Amino acid sequence: MIDSKYAWQGQANGDKETIQVVADATGLPAELAALLVNQGIKSADAAQRWLNPQAEDLHTPDALHDVDRAVERIMAAVEAGEKITVYGDYDADGITATTLMYEALETLGAQVDYYVPDRFTDGYGPNQAVYQRLIEGGTQLIVTVDNGVAGLAAIEYAKEQGVDVVITDHHALPEQLPPAVAIVHPQYPGSEYPFADLSGVGVAFEVAWALLGEFPVEMLDLVAIGELADLVSLAGENHALVALGLQQLRQGSRPGLHALLKLAGVKEATLTGTDVGFQLAPRLNALGRIEQAGPGVVLLSTFDEEEAERLAKEVDQTNEERKQLVEQITKEALAMAANQQVPALVLVGHGWHQGVLGIVAAHVVQATGKPTIVASANEGETIAKGSGRSVDGLDLFAALDQHRDLMTAFGGHAMACGMSFELTAAAPLQAALNEEVTAQGFNQQQKPPLKITLTLAPDRLTQDLYTQIQRLAPFGPGNEEPQIELDVKGPVATQVMGKDKSHLKLKVGQPPLDVVAFGKASLAPALAEAEEVKLVGTLSLNEWRGKTSCQLMLTDVAATGVTVLDQRTARLLPPMFEPAAVYLAFDERLRNNINGHANGPVVGPKDLTADLVANQELVVVDCPPIISQLTTSLAKCAAASSIRLLCYFNQAPLTGMPAYQAFANLYRLLGQNPNININQQVNPISNYLRLPADQLIFMINVFFEAGFVTIKDGVLNLVPQAQRRDLKETTSYRRRQAQLEVERALVHSSHPDLVAWVKRLVGAR
Template sequence: MIESKYDWQLNQISNQDTVTELAKSVGIDEFVARILVQRGIDSPAKAETFLKPSTENFHDPYLMHDMKKGVDRIQQAVEKGEHITVYGDYDADGITSTTIMYEVLIDLGATVDYYIPNRFTEGYGPNVAAYQKIIANGTTLIITVDNGVAGNEAIAAANQLNCDVVVSDHHSLPEVLPDAYAIIHPRVKDADGHTYPFGDLCGAGVALKIATALLDELPTDLIDIASIGTVADIVSLTDENRAIVKFGIQAIMNSQRPGLLALIKEAGIQLDRFDEQDIGFAVAPRLNSLGRMKDANVGVELLSTFDEDRAEELAKFANHQNELRKSLVDQFYKQAVDQVTASTSENLSTLVVVGDNWHQGVLGIVASRLVEKYQRPTLVLTTQDGTDEAKGSGRSVPNFDLFAAIDPIRDQLVAFGGHHSAVGLTVNKNVIQKLRDQLEKAAGKQHLDLSIKPTLPIAGQIAVKQITPEFMDKLKALAPFGQDNAKPVFEVNYDQVQNVKTMGKGSDHLKVVLSQENTQLTAVAFGKGNLATQIKPGSNRLKIVGEIGENTWNNRTTLQLMVDDLKQAADPVIDERTRVLHEQMFTDDGTYVFFHESMYTQLRGYFKGDAKAVMYSDLINNDTHDERLFVVDCPDVIDDLTKVLKSCHPKITVLYLYKKQLVSKIGMPDRNSYAKLFRFVKENPNINIATQLKRVSEHLHIAARTIIFMIQVFLELDFITVNDRVVNMNPHYAPHDLKSAPSYRLRQEQLKTEKQLLVTGTHELVDFIKDCLDS
């Protein structure tokens, strides 16, 4: 049985007329219209706006809190030649935000530099020591990007040193806002209680709005960078963000930025097929790795430089850092899994893994992968030489507030911060067990139920033969895909699964082909290689859902299914027919039925525990409802098997159907053979079967086993006598039909049974057994 990881939720449309009308009004495929309606885009006006973003989708930047005040201060600093520092963040959103703000100020002729704090020594956001250092170097205006709204202490220190701070941020608002010169944030209310029309901009999006206000027009030369930050930060891809990414991808495909082009080349991406997934899975991870592994400042230089040699050098460095990051994640993840397996943690509702000298920059990724594997809240900590502290990151599942779980003991921690789904923390080593206990206590308090599967919305069901390049082109109208506009997940219907294979260095991944009529679709499931042995080629029992994508190899593009989830109920009938029996075949719990006493006697010593061996006659008419029934040997009469199946009602039937020698290979003697043997016995009295069988066989040109069988038939019909293996004619025999002999009838039944159970193919056999079970 293959259990699904998710609870599949097939989206249903209550009003098909809305779909039909929308498709007709906008001129789109009904399948696409159905997905739009599922996502609340149910009118022609909404659909036009969604499908064809334009510059009109961009709101007036001055609707954002403190935009005018902040822009006036920046312009003043530019005009007076003040030293401005852009204070960023070390992730991809922070790097792109910094690049946007730095470049627009350079274009305005400002005296400007940028500063990105070090993840390991300074941490996230405004830092008092960093601010003091920046101001000591002559800065009179700090502009934060992608941070600052919670930087009360550092901003207060800057104010005391007569340095203004303009905050631009998008993160959650604290109870008390900092005393900054201006706070440009889409969710901060203005004096009238209004907020910006779209609150889901990322840091790069807010920076783009400031750039738009400074230039008094949309800076199209910066929208490529803004799109990278928007996808990387996993913000809602609706409204302005959708337009930013849509236009940004087009800009990247025509980019003249040496650093971005070099980075794309290092990632092995085809520029003419560039899309949002290339940002999410190739560009953003390489930018993120800079801050995770060492220093993110080079990320801004990479994106903004026009020196091609330097761009290539930095792109190679970013790629190297990303490879190093992946290597460390794999290494620490494996150690973490080994640690969980070796402990009793698998029985807990939460996980706390502690490594030794693990790189701090990848702990969040390791935690995410452990949550993916174990589906439970996870903290990953690492100790460091020379300190009594452990630092780490945590990730959670949707139905558990990780921040709230730890918050009650925050006074016992060295440092702690985060939100519902992710936290960062530093603890003394002697508090780690207390942390474990607190998480388990919170799991009970929050009623964490690990049996509840996360939901997976399914856009609809689609047949393999419907998945064509034309259909893919229609689907692309919904792109760019991301948060709040996920790539549609389909349940794919097919006739047969074929070519079941594993792939990857450790056979970690699964690859199958789904076929229907004359159409085939390759499906790839990452991390599911262990399921390959459970999937029967030729079967259609596997249910499979995923996203339809394109795979380009050697300049040839084919469609494929990227599998999100799959499930397969245990097959009620399993064909394990064999010509060899061994002890390991009798170790599973269940009922093992025999049809021949000799075999039952020979093998019953193998059975232990809840595995039991029985003769078929003990099961008939017993009405048992067995969980698993193993049919060990092949019956002589097929009706014996059908009676057993109807009496047992097994949920799973495993068919070994062992038979040492097939009767069908010997066959049924023809009438001529019977006549030849009859005449021979009549003309040659006193035939000793023990000593003369070989000579008789050679003389008659009939196999010895066939002669033995015919002698048995003759004996049952009283045609002959046999005394001490000496055969003679019965002088008083009477004519009888050969078919009336029990051995003859048994041979007929055996041939019929072998044809039905042993000679037939798997499909026919399984169908026959299912019919027996259902009748």
């Protein structure tokens, strides 16, 4: 069984007449037209403007707060030949915003330079020490992009030095604003700007538009990258900005982007928002996470093709380094989280690269479903720096905001935050976060919603449907990509792929449709045995050897039917305990040995409960002494996601149970031959009786327990006139009978018989 990660929901029913009007006007299927209607696009004219955005649909910059003052001060600096420094940020939004503003000022003939802060030495936003260096270097005007409103101290310092600062920003406004000559912000109180969710590069674009006096279409490619990277809403104005920016990106006018897209294997002519979000943006973000982000501005602005290719290779290599760091740290963080029975996680490592902790936290959240803080302190330091990521329904900023006394620095929003804290504060921070998460009523078992747009058979996923869906692009927050549900009867064909064998490809339907599931290779056995499979994903195209075909990119999956993995072994090895699971060990000594080394709880049969294994893999580590212990345990596992059978058996298999006649023959032999030295005579007697030696020793033990024989100093004799007793009632007989039953079921059984037997015990679903 595979339980879905999300709670699947059909989309809201809109007004059927309105949906039909939009469908007729656009040629969209009714289900896709309903997506527009649900976003408030309820007329033929509005739908056409959404599907075919024009520059005229964008809001002009004159409604932005202080834009006139910003333009006035910047133009005065240009005319006076003052040195202007564009002060940016180290993420993709900040890099593109810096490039855009720098190019706009260069176009105006300004004496302009730029500065991109270093994440590790400068931190985010205005840094007073950096401002001092810039001013001492001759800067007479600072223009911030994608930062500034939180830089009170640095901007006060600049003002004291007689240097003006123009802020262009989109981040949350603090109670006390810095004394800048202008603050251009789409959410400024009292502002009449009609769209509040511009990213940093979006605000910079509006200011550049005002400065240049004409619509800077050539800069829209930068806007698309920054907005998609910053995950701002793609409703309203951003939808048009990004759509127009993607058109500009497809022109390939920037050598640096051209070279980077080529390395990423993306064709510019067919580039999509997904390509930007998953290929371009991570590479640009990697610069600020691993090294210094300044070269990103050079990459985006250079027209030297050799320099562009060189920088693109450096950026690509930095991204590969970033991925390796994330993979290693995520593995360590998940191992740390494995046995923590808490509603939220505070994971503190030592020497973890602090530039990737936010990505690691996101991976831990995805794997555990728990809000997570991942932090690290470098060698010799007592303060850890960390990043937190939340889940739907939990405000992480609110949970931590009232515990600032536990942190030396803190900031963020509902879904993500950054902080620093003394290592000694880790435990109190964990306790405080647990309390706040509980107080907010967060339920880890409650699945986040996933809206299903279409439910189709695999053969309905065509290139025509893909073309219609792409008319609604670009996709992102506020304009989610349509999710398509496929219902598949019977098992599906599975293929593990990728250099690390972590990804999965499924083939469903006729003709076969490929379903690609990144990072889901572990689901292959369950899907191969499933009785019914339901898949949800987004439709994409795959080009291979000149042929184009549709494929579904998996978002979620649910499957019925118990999954039994036969991995019986005569030797237990550490990798067997790496997967997250509940580990059932019958032998107490073995249980103690593996406890603490397994990635999950290690329990005996008495501690195994249905709740513990619900939606978890159960690993049967060893064979039980009696088969009923296993059958009773398996009866609790109807809700387990899968059952993996190691069934470690640490003794030689028995040769069977002696027949009644064999006992009679041994009894007669003992009566005829008193004083048998069993240490010396076992093999001759077993040969004479034609019995395996283990059966002979067993029979002697049964006779001894029944009081039929005595053994003194290794000498065996019958007891005269011994009391009659049923040999089958002896402990030795019952123990051997139980072991033989275990061996038949778990050691000697064929793979199909074992799997079928376990499924019957669990109760196939």
